[in-house]
Amino acid sequence: MRVVVQDLGHRFPGQPFLFRHLDVVLEPDGVYALTGPSGSGKSTLMSLLAGWHEPTEGQVRRTGVERTGWVFQNPHGVARRTAVDHVVLPLLTQGMTRADATARAHRLLADFELAAVARRDFAALSGGEAQRLMLARGVAARPDLLLVDEPTAQLDPATAAAVNATLRTLADRGTIVVVATHDPATRAACTTTVDLTAWADHGTADGRAS
Numbered sequence: 650m651r652v653v654v655q656d657l658g659h660r661f662p663g664q665p666f667l668f669r670h671l672d673v674v675l676e677p678d679g680v681y682a683l684t685g686p687s688g689s690g691k692s693t694l695m696s697l698l699a700g701w702h703e704p705t706e707g708q709v710r711r712t713g714v715e716r717t718g719w720v721f722q723n724p725h726g727v728a729r730r731t732a733v734d735h736v737v738l739p740l741l742t743q744g745m746t747r748a749d750a751t752a753r754a755h756r757l758l759a760d761f762e763l764a765a766v767a768r769r770d771f772a773a774l775s776g777g778e779a780q781r782l783m784l785a786r787g788v789a790a791r792p793d794l795l796l797v798d799e800p801t802a803q804l805d806p807a808t809a810a811a812v813n814a815t816l817r818t819l820a821d822r823g824t825i826v827v828v829a830t831h832d833p834a835t836r837a838a839c840t841t842t843v844d845l846t847a848w849a850d851h852g853t854a855d856g857r858a859s
């Protein structure tokens with residue numbers, strides 16, 4: 650399983666290229682940090698990796714990647730359902746029995762230090778708890794490729810370290826993990842950094858003054 654990014658470039662209509670000529674190979678066991686200032690194209694690159702957009706130039710070739718998961722920066726949940734329900738549901742839709750799904754959901758919540766709030770409603774979780782719940786739910790679906798947007802933005806250093814360690818464990822178990830981040834500690838926990846400022850288009854492009 651791998652994702653090969655070759656000579657990739659992307660621009661939105663009427664805007665300059667965000668990045669060009671990007672080459673990188675993503676493989677299991679790796680945790681890849683996408684870095685660069687706000688607006689440099691980290692989320693856009695993740696969309697291209699997921700196959701949600703066609704790139705303007707170059708290609709993204711996915712081999713053996715059947716399930717792609719995305720953990721968004723802003724947690725979304727159902728206010729009056731418990732934390733554990735949020736993880737059980739995707740497991741039930743995969744055909745797991747309720748007993749197995751509940752047991753696995755509790756193990757995942759423990760991995761993300763959420764055991765104490767398992768039966769709390771989503772609306773009563775803190776921002777950091779809700780964000781970790783989204784990670785637990787993303788992992789529950791056993792994705793081959795997991796795209797994670799700013800997982801530690803709302804977390805204290807100790808909890809952020811736990812999340813970073815969990816991302817590493819996922820990669821060790823064979824998931825390709827890609828993390829868009831501004832957090833130096835998260836970047837340090839990754840095996841490879843793709844800094845989009847290095848791939849910015851420094852030439853002139855349509856729509857931009859020369």
Ligand SMILES: Nc1ncnc2c1ncn2[C@@H]1O[C@H](COP(=O)(O)OP(=O)(O)OP(=O)(O)O)[C@@H](O)[C@H]1O
Pocket residue numbers: 661662667685686687688689690691692693694829
């Ligand atoms: N669908 C779209 N149409 C037009 N422009 C877009 C679209 N999506 C993103 N952009 C623009 O492309 C640029 C890159 O956005 P992107 O969200 O990829 O950046 P980012 O590096 O993830 O930023 P942040 O760190 O703030 O999340 C921004 O200027 C954004 O406004």
